[in-house]
Amino acid sequence: MMSDFLQFAVSGVTVGAVYALIALGFTLIYNASDVVNFAQGEFVMLGGMGTVFALQAGLPLPLAALIAVMGTAMIGIAFNKLAIERARNAPIVSLIIITIGASIFLQGVVQVVFGKGIHRLPAFSGDEPLRLLGATITPQSLWVIGGALVVFAALYLFFTRTITGLAVLATANNRFAARLAGIDTDFMMTLSFGVSAAIGALAGVLISPITLTSYQVGVPLALKGFAAAMLGGMGNPKGALVGGVLLGVLEAMTAGYLSSHYKDAVAFIVILVLLSVKPQGLFGLRTVNRV
Amino acid sequence: MLVVEGLRAAYGRIEVLHGIDIEIHSGEIVTVVGANGAGKTTLLKTIVGAQPVAGGTITFRGENISAVPGFRRLARGLALSPEGRQIFTNLSVEENLRLGAYLYTDTRVDKDMDDAFAMFPVLREKRNLNAGGLSGGQQQMLAIARALMGRPSCLLLDEPSMGLAPLLVAQIFEVVKSLKALGVTVLLVEQNAFGALSVADRGYVMETGMIVLSGTGRELIENPRIRESYLGL
Ligand SMILES: Nc1ncnc2c1ncn2[C@@H]1O[C@H](COP(=O)(O)OP(=O)(O)OP(=O)(O)O)[C@@H](O)[C@H]1O
Ligand SMILES: [Mg+2]
Numbered sequence: 001m002m003s004d005f006l007q008f009a010v011s012g013v014t015v016g017a018v019y020a021l022i023a024l025g026f027t028l029i030y031n032a033s034d035v036v037n038f039a040q041g042e043f044v045m046l047g048g049m050g051t052v053f054a055l056q057a058g059l060p061l062p063l064a065a066l067i068a069v070m071g072t073a074m075i076g077i078a079f080n081k082l083a084i085e086r087a088r089n090a091p092i093v094s095l096i097i098i099t100i101g102a103s104i105f106l107q108g109v110v111q112v113v114f115g116k117g118i119h120r121l122p123a124f125s126g127d128e129p130l131r132l133l134g135a136t137i138t139p140q141s142l143w144v145i146g147g148a149l150v151v152f153a154a155l156y157l158f159f160t161r162t163i164t165g166l167a168v169l170a171t172a173n174n175r176f177a178a179r180l181a182g183i184d185t186d187f188m189m190t191l192s193f194g195v196s197a198a199i200g201a202l203a204g205v206l207i208s209p210i211t212l213t214s215y216q217v218g219v220p221l222a223l224k225g226f227a228a229a230m231l232g233g234m235g236n237p238k239g240a241l242v243g244g245v246l247l248g249v250l251e252a253m254t255a256g257y258l259s260s261h262y263k264d265a266v267a268f269i270v271i272l273v274l275l276s277v278k279p280q281g282l283f284g285l286r287t288v289n290r291v
Numbered sequence: 292m293l294v295v296e297g298l299r300a301a302y303g304r305i306e307v308l309h310g311i312d313i314e315i316h317s318g319e320i321v322t323v324v325g326a327n328g329a330g331k332t333t334l335l336k337t338i339v340g341a342q343p344v345a346g347g348t349i350t351f352r353g354e355n356i357s358a359v360p361g362f363r364r365l366a367r368g369l370a371l372s373p374e375g376r377q378i379f380t381n382l383s384v385e386e387n388l389r390l391g392a393y394l395y396t397d398t399r400v401d402k403d404m405d406d407a408f409a410m411f412p413v414l415r416e417k418r419n420l421n422a423g424g425l426s427g428g429q430q431q432m433l434a435i436a437r438a439l440m441g442r443p444s445c446l447l448l449d450e451p452s453m454g455l456a457p458l459l460v461a462q463i464f465e466v467v468k469s470l471k472a473l474g475v476t477v478l479l480v481e482q483n484a485f486g487a488l489s490v491a492d493r494g495y496v497m498e499t500g501m502i503v504l505s506g507t508g509r510e511l512i513e514n515p516r517i518r519e520s521y522l523g524l
Contacts, residue, residue, distance in 0.1 A: 163389070163393060163396070166382075166386060166389065166390060167390065167393055169379075169381070169382060169386075170379050170382065170390050170393075172381075173379045173380060173381045173382060174377055174378075174379055174380070176341060176373070176377060177373070177377040177378065177379060178362075178379075178390075179341065179361050179362040180339065180341070180361075180362075180365065180370070180371050180373065180377075180438075181365065181390050181391055181393045181437070181441065182362055182363070182365040182366055182393050182394045182441065183362060183390075183393055184362050185362065
């Protein structure tokens with residue numbers, strides 16, 4: 001009994017860590033630009049697919065992963081410069097539609113260049129599962145969970161300990177005032193897109209040995225990451241972490257105790273109920289403005 | 292120090308500044324007064340580059356800065372404490388001040404923050420609180436203090452007395468006067484014409500996007516037209 005529960009929890013936290021990273025990507029871009037970036041899932045796909053093909057080209061895995069993550073960051077930056085920045089004055093809805101367009105475009109390019117095949121990355125530290133209180137955990141799960149923890153810790157330090165991190169928060173809070181303070185808000189946006197894309201790609205690299213990858217994996221992951229961000233409260237990194245893990249565990253428990261047919265439905269019902277009670281999400285920011 | 296010549300600015304196709312000429316000398320306190328919608332805020336926003344120049348030039352310390360991006364003008368010495376305060380409501384009081392000194396990483400940042408707290412002691416008490424929770428008067432103090440953290444040689448103040456209780460208004464005008472001793476040149480925009488002209492060396496009167504009158508603070512306070520239209524005397 002207990003070991004079942006533990007087993008479901010382990011797989012829930014693993015998937016949840018990936019959702020949390022994707023939700024974090026949503027949050028960073030949302031904070032910098034008010035845009036919900038539905039191309040976020042494609043960054044995950046590009047990370048996985050990029051690594052697969054760099055590996056096939058003969059590069060060692062760490063180098064292949066690094067190139068895929070950096071390349072995806074470049075694509076995120078180019079996406080901001082070429083599409084979002086130019087349409088800055090358009091309504092937010094138009095910007096969101098641009099991100100959907102970018103998502104379809106990126107899928108198309110990958111499909112043409114790399115084909116429709118489904119690919120697998122080798123697990124980083126082998127496939128020999130570890131035993132933990134009657135449950136098993138693969139080394140790759142530990143990579144996923146550890147990777148997410150490192151990313152969240154690094155970002156926490158960036159936002160709380162560095163002046164550049166503070167400037168990103170200032171840009172999110174009040175762009176006009178940030179520029180008055182001498183902050184290059186365009187650069188802060190570029191930085192947010194670059195970091196967000198890199199985090200998405202890293203999630204893709206970490207999860208591909210478990211879930212496989214193809215040009216199509218982005219959209220469902222974007223939806224899950226978006227749901228996780230909404231659950232935790234859009235715009236709050238802590239919310240992304242909690243929302244992601246919660247969604248992952250919820251899915252795993254449903255799949256384990258009910259049926260995997262229901263896992264998406266149950267997760268979304270819980271989210272709908274929660275958001276109707278607490279529309280700003282668990283950790284949603286509410287600004288107090290007194291005049 | 293700051294020379295504005297033939298300055299025009301527009302929102303879309305609607306021009307709201309129709310050729311403004313003003314000049315501020317180093318060390319002066321200069322006031323611009325004018326009714327609602329005259330274009331005072333637009334003038335300040337254009338000077339700091341938050342609003343594009345549609346015609347004319349802005350010369351600051353001998354250089355034409357009309358085309359310099361807004362975020363680069365603070366480094367040249369131009370700071371704005373904007374209308375409506377525009378503080379970072381999600382961040383703490385101390386973080387707001389630290390961001391005012393975003394351009395700097397030296398030890399003077401800490402000293403400047405101490406000076407800001409000495410100028411506005413209530414901000415020291417609330418340094419770790421969310422700035423969005425401050426009262427209107429406290430937010431105004433924070434906006435001025437944050438602008439000063441940027442070490443401006445010329446500080447533009449947009450309606451610092453707006454919405455404040457009379458006692459606070461007096462305090463704000465005292466602060467403006469004290470800036471002179473710190474060597475900061477001040478361009479002050481106010482609807483509270485009497486208070487502003489009293490602390491000013493010189494003043495301009497603005498009506499619908501044009502300067503219609505100028506003179507020393509005293510001359511303007513004594514001008515019958517001003518007394519009637521702006522001072523309600
Ligand atoms: N963002 C904007 N878009 C369009 N028109 C604007 C905008 N801001 C101001 N205006 C118009 O430009 C004119 C000048 O406005 P501005 O805010 O500069 O006046 P002001 O003298 O500062 O007024 P107040 O004393 O009320 O602050 C007004 O007619 C106003 O309606
Ligand atoms: Mg105004």
